[in-house]
Amino acid sequence: MTSTNEEAAAEAAAPRRGRPRSEAAEQAIIGAxxxxxxQGxxxxxxxxxxxxxxxxxxxxTIYRRWPNKEELLLDVLRRVDEPEPPEFDGPVRDALVAALEFLRRSGLARRSQSSLALIAHEVQxxxxxxxxxxxxxxEPRRERMRRLLARGVERxxxxxxxxxxxxxxLVxxxxxxRTLLRPGAPLEDPTLSATIVDTLLQGLGPAGADIGADADPV
Structure with a gap:
């Protein structure tokens, strides 16, 4: 059987005409x-x-970019996600809305492309x-959320x-x-993220209510 090193040497010596390379090759592989x-x-x-x-x-060509199938699939998982919003030093409320918008758009993308939904399911x-x-x-996303909330607490x-x-x-x-547990739940409303964040920041109780004041002691 031809080794991976032998394959790489043979490919390096072969004519490159018509063969995708660099970023084009990576896109071809991800698309494949x-x-x-x-296809199932x-x-x-x-x-x-x-x-x-x-x-x-x-x-x-694949092995030069990814040492094994697991690394390739991990890269596919990273690439198919919607781009995360940049961190900014504005109001925490707006940053929270942007974070939820990222999740909403990612959910819509998975619903429109069966391959993305399959990846999200099968990786488990x-x-x-x-x-x-x-x-x-x-975990980096969780850490980013922690930093954002800590800034909100500080301010x-x-x-x-x-x-x-x-x-x-809670956020x-x-x-x-809606995106993972309820595949039929509506996600199209562009105000959904702001509604969730504002509801959380304002609280669930009616305005002016003294929540828990009349509760019986345990």
């Missing part, structure tokens, strides 16, 4: 993964050989890929007597429920 998913291939059964054939490149059944995705993608825009992780879950929970 998404097309194969659309589960993530666990995708192979480097099959991806290379679909992309029209040699296996060595690949423990190592799932762990690394959380480590490299989800007096957010209450400071509740754990920041819990506050973050993103409603949108995650």
């Amino acid at each position: 993964v998404l097309r194969l998913l659309d 291939y589960p993530l666990a059964l995708l192979s480097i050989e099959g991806i290379a054939g679909e992309a029209g490149v040699g296996k060595a 059944h690949l423990p190592e890929l799932h762990r690394r995705y959380h480590e490299q993608v989800i 007096g825009e957010i209450r400071g007597d509740v754990d920041l992780d819990l506050l973050g879950e 993103v929970g409603p949108m995650l429920s």
Whole structure:
């Protein structure tokens, strides 16, 4: 069997005419993964050989960019997400709305492309890929939310007597429920993110109500 190093040497010596390279090659490979998913291939059964054939490149082209299939799939997961909004030093309320807008747009993108929905579902059944995705993608987002809320507490825009992780879950929970747990829930309303944030910041009780004042002692 020809080794990966031998394949790379053979490809390097071969004429390049008509073969995608650099960014074009990467886009061809990413697109091939998404097309194969659309065709019904589960993530666990995708192979480097099959991806290379679909992309029209040699296996060595893939291995020069990603050392194995798991790294390639992790990169696909990162690339298919909507771009996150830049961090800015404005009102915390506006930053929270932008964070939820990112989740709303990502949810709409998954609904419009079956391959994105399949990736989001199937990654949960690949423990190592799932762990690394959380480590490299989800946890940085959680840390970003913690920084945002901490800034709000420092400025007096957010209450400071509740754990920041819990506050973050209260903010993103409603949108995650609609995008992940309720695939039929409406996401098209462009005011949805602002409505969620403003409702949380204003509280659930009626204006002027002394929540808990009349509650019986435990």
